[in-house]
Each structure stands twice: as C-alpha cells, then as structure tokens.
Amino acid sequence: xxxxxxxxxxxxxxxxxxxxxxxxxxxxxxxxxxxxxxxxxxxxxxxxxxxxxxxxxxxxxxxxxxxxxxxxxxxxxxxxxxxxxxxxxxxxxxxxxxxxxxxxxxxxxxxxxxxxxxxxxxxxxxxxxxxxxxxxxxxxxxxxxxxxxxxxxxxxxxxxxxxxxxxxxxxxxxxxxxxxxxxxxxxxxxxxxxxxxxxxxxxxxxxxxxxxxxxxxxxxxxxxxxxxxxxxxxxxxxxxxxxxxxxxxxxxxxxxxxxxxxxxxxxxxxxxxxxxxxxxxxxxxxxxxxxxxxxxxxxxxxxxxxxxxxxxxxxxxxxxxxxxxxxxxxxxxxxxxxxxxxxxxxxxxxxxxxxxxxxxxxxxxxxxxxxxxxxxxxxxxxxxxxxxxxxxxxxxxxxxxxxxxxxxx
Ligand code: ADP
Ligand code: MG
Numbered sequence: 001x002x003x004x005x006x007x008x009x010x011x012x013x014x015x016x017x018x019x020x021x022x023x024x025x026x027x028x029x030x031x032x033x034x035x036x037x038x039x040x041x042x043x044x045x046x047x048x049x050x051x052x053x054x055x056x057x058x059x060x061x062x063x064x065x066x067x068x069x070x071x072x073x074x075x076x077x078x079x080x081x082x083x084x085x086x087x088x089x090x091x092x093x094x095x096x097x098x099x100x101x102x103x104x105x106x107x108x109x110x111x112x113x114x115x116x117x118x119x120x121x122x123x124x125x126x127x128x129x130x131x132x133x134x135x136x137x138x139x140x141x142x143x144x145x146x147x148x149x150x151x152x153x154x155x156x157x158x159x160x161x162x163x164x165x166x167x168x169x170x171x172x173x174x175x176x177x178x179x180x181x182x183x184x185x186x187x188x189x190x191x192x193x194x195x196x197x198x199x200x201x202x203x204x205x206x207x208x209x210x211x212x213x214x215x216x217x218x219x220x221x222x223x224x225x226x227x228x229x230x231x232x233x234x235x236x237x238x239x240x241x242x243x244x245x246x247x248x249x250x251x252x253x254x255x256x257x258x259x260x261x262x263x264x265x266x267x268x269x270x271x272x273x274x275x276x277x278x279x280x281x282x283x284x285x286x287x288x289x290x291x292x293x294x295x296x297x298x299x300x301x302x303x304x305x306x307x308x309x310x311x312x313x314x315x316x317x318x319x320x321x322x323x324x325x326x327x328x329x330x331x332x333x334x335x336x337x338x339x340x341x342x343x344x345x346x347x348x349x350x351x352x353x354x355x356x357x358x359x360x361x362x363x364x365x366x367x368x369x370x371x372x373x374x375x376x377x378x379x380x381x382x383x384x385x386x387x388x389x390x391x392x393x394x395x396x397x398x399x400x401x402x403x404x405x406x407x408x409x
Contacts (some may be wrong), residue, residue: 021156
C-alpha cells in the first residue's frame with residue numbers, strides 16, 4: 001500500500017470538495033515582521049495551486065515560530081497570507097482563529113477554488129500536545145472545516161515536509177480521520193532523500209551547524225556510523241569543545257549534553273571534525289567587533305559567533321573530494337555580515353564539490369535562507385530541502401510519523 005499522491009486525489013475529482021492542506025509556511029521574519037526568505041512559501045505553491053485550479057475548497061493549516069499554545073500577534077500568519085496570495089496570484093483569506101467561529105464561518109463560505117489560511121495552528125495548544133485525545137480533538141475540529149454540507153468527508157493533503165517528523169494534530173492525527181495524500185513537496189523531498197540515503201557515492205560528508213543543539217546532537221551518533229566525515233560548526237560545536245575540556249565563554253552550550261559529546265568524541269573521533277578557530281564577539285549583535293581566536297582559547301567574556309578562516313580551509317579540503325554531501329545548519333550567525341564568512345565558505349566548498357560531480361543536499365529553513373541571503377547560486381546544490389529536522393531524522397533512519405501515517409489507508 002504506497003502513499004497516495006496528489007495526482008490520485010486530483011483524478012478522483014476535487015471540484016467543490018473541501019481539502020485540508022498542511023503546508024510548511026514557517027518562514028524567517030525580521031524584527032518588523034518582514035519575511036526575510038520566502039523559500040517555504042514558494043515551495044508550497046504548486047500543491048495549493050493545483051488544488052485551487054481543480055476547484056477544491058482549500059483550507060490551509062500552518063505554523064509560524066514557536067508561540068506558547070495561545071494566540072500571540074507576534075506570530076500571526078498575516079504577513080504569510082499576503083505573501084502566499086502574491087506568489088499564487090490569487091487572494092488568500094486569513095481566518096482570525098484556528099478552528100474557532102471565524103474559521104468555521106469562512107470555511108462554510110468558500111466557493112470552488114477559494115483558499116483559506118487558518119491562523120497559526122500552534123495558537124492552539126492541542127496541536128503539539130503529548131496527550132493523544134487532545135490532539136485528536138483538534139484534528140476532528142480541522143476535519144469539520146472541510147466537511148461537505150451533506151456530511152461527506154473532505155480530504156487531507158500533507159505537504160509540510162518541514163514538520164513530517166512531528167507527531168502533531170495537523171500533521172499526524174488528521175490523517176487518521178480523513179482520506180490522505182502526499183502533496184508534491186513532500187513527495188519530491190522524500191524522493192531526493194531516498195536517493196541521498198542510498199547514495200553509494202563515497203566519501204559521504206555531513207556538515208552540521210545551527211542553533212537547535214539538543215535536537216541535532218541526538219542524531220549525530222547515527223549519522224556518525226553512516227558518514228565518512230561529520231563536520232561540526234555553528235552553535236553545535238561549543239558543547240563538543242567543552243567536552244574536550246575547553247572553556248567556551250558565553251557561547252551556546254548544552255551543559256546536559258557534554259557527557260554525550262565526550263562519548264561521541266571517544267567513539268567517533270576520526271569521523272568528527274571540529275573547528276580549530278572561532279570568530280568571537282562580546283555580544284550577540286551585528287555591530288559587536290569580531291575577533292578570531294583559537295578554538296581552545298575562547299575568552300571567558302566572549303561568545304563564538306562563527307567558525308574562523310582556518311576551520312573553513314580545513315573543512316573545504318575535507319569536502320573537496322566528497323561524492324555525497326548533506327548540510328544542515330549555518331556555521332555561524334550568518335544574519336550578521338561580520339559572522340557570515342564561515343557559512344559562506346563552507347557553502348562554497350559544497351558548491352565546488354557539486355560542480356565536480358558530488359550529490360549535495362542542503363536541509364533546514366535557515367540553511368536554505370543562508371544560501372539565498374549570501375547570494376550563493378541555489379542551483380549550485382543538487383537539492384535544497386525545506387526541512388532541517390525532518391531531513392536529518394529521515395537520513396538517520398528514523399520513521400517519520402507524518403510519513404508513516406500516510407502509508408496507512
Ligand atoms: P536550520 O533552520 O538550517 O535547521 P537552525 O534553526 O538549527 O538551522 O539554526 C539556525 C540559526 O543558528 C541561525 O539563525 C544562526 O544565526 C544560528 N547560529 C549559528 N551559529 C551560531 C552560534 N555560534 N551562536 C548562536 N547562534 C548560531
Ligand atoms: Mg531553523
């Protein structure tokens with residue numbers, strides 16, 4: 001029993017039918033609420049457009065950031081609704097709530113081809129609840145929004161690749177209540193990752209960085225058994241440096257994982273590669289003067305915000321002969337130009353390897369954003385994935401709940 005595709009849904013005929021789509025519209029915003037990288041919105045367009053063109057009444061569920069399970073204007077999808085409408089070339093309504101009276105009234109008022117975006121699904125605490133019954137009650141309310149007036153059930157299309165590793169109401173539980181299909185984005189991403197996971201091309205190098213340190217440390221062990229080299233930068237590297245006994249000043253540090261990192265270094269010392277120099281600053285701010293120091297000499301009063309030039313040189317040499325490369329997580333705080341060189345240098349090394357024939361995949365919202373913001377060519381990589389955590393877990397060999405549930409009828 002494979003996963004049903006969007007094409008199968010379209011061939012069943014969707015005109016006039018309610019279709020709930022889980023999209024990943026979790027784009028980075030700057031301090032004023034301006035979208036700094038619309039990549040995930042653009043990637044969500046094909047599925048939504050196909051459904052709207054076919055006359056479906058489309059209801060979209062999506063999240064933005066990490067609100068605390070209640071409405072928070074800072075995390076409203078309003079700017080996303082406007083940008084999505086622009087990219088789709090048609091109006092996208094935004095409901096004032098998730099499954100409340102406004103969402104219900106608007107969903108009842110939809111005509112064929114209309115698109116309604118629900119407010120940030122994480123404004124409802126049931127979305128991410130650990131309690132199955134709570135999540136299912138939200139999933140039921142979502143399914144009601146696409147039910148036909150005669151009582152016939154709507155359909156569910158899972159297209160938010162960036163969230164398929166989450167056991168959440170709009171990703172997982174909803175598929176138990178409605179006929180379900182994979183959207184084109186999810187289908188494409190899975191195909192590429194399958195290819196990457198099976199890639200015989202050796203050496204296989206994995207580059208890890210970013211700031212979700214505890215999430216990512218959890219996958220290292222598994223990746224270390226699969227990859228020939230695992231290059232570590234970004235906020236990830238300081239827990240490893242601490243595990244080697246170095247002081248890391250006020251850098252990002254996951255104290256509880258130091259022991260884990262020590263064991264990883266013991267076991268996989270020849271696979272793991274840490275930076276040898278670090279760009280530090282006094283404060284987490286764009287104008288804090290940068291200074292490059294040896295990785296084992298981070299001053300107590302400073303924090304590491306990028307990997308240094310010598311590290312870039314070594315990582316570049318490592319990557320230059322790789323035949324398969326997966327990169328997740330910026331090497332530094334690339335949003336600040338003074339701390340972007342590490343990310344740019346490593347990205348350029350991956351592009352150079354790709355030119356020489358390597359199969360390269362970039363995963364992660366911020367990593368993908370970095371590629372575009374640093375002016376690097378998007379086609380310099382074999383594939384840019386919209387999902388960081390999801391692609392990591394897939395490559396690790398973990399079953400993704402949001403994919404698993406689509407496989408069941
Ligand atoms: P992705 O979205 O690609 O999976 P993450 O969300 O884990 O990546 O991390 C991205 C963030 O990590 C970026 O916003 C970047 O500024 C931050 N980051 C990278 N290096 C550091 C560092 N040394 N200290 C603090 N934050 C960092
Ligand atoms: Mg991120």
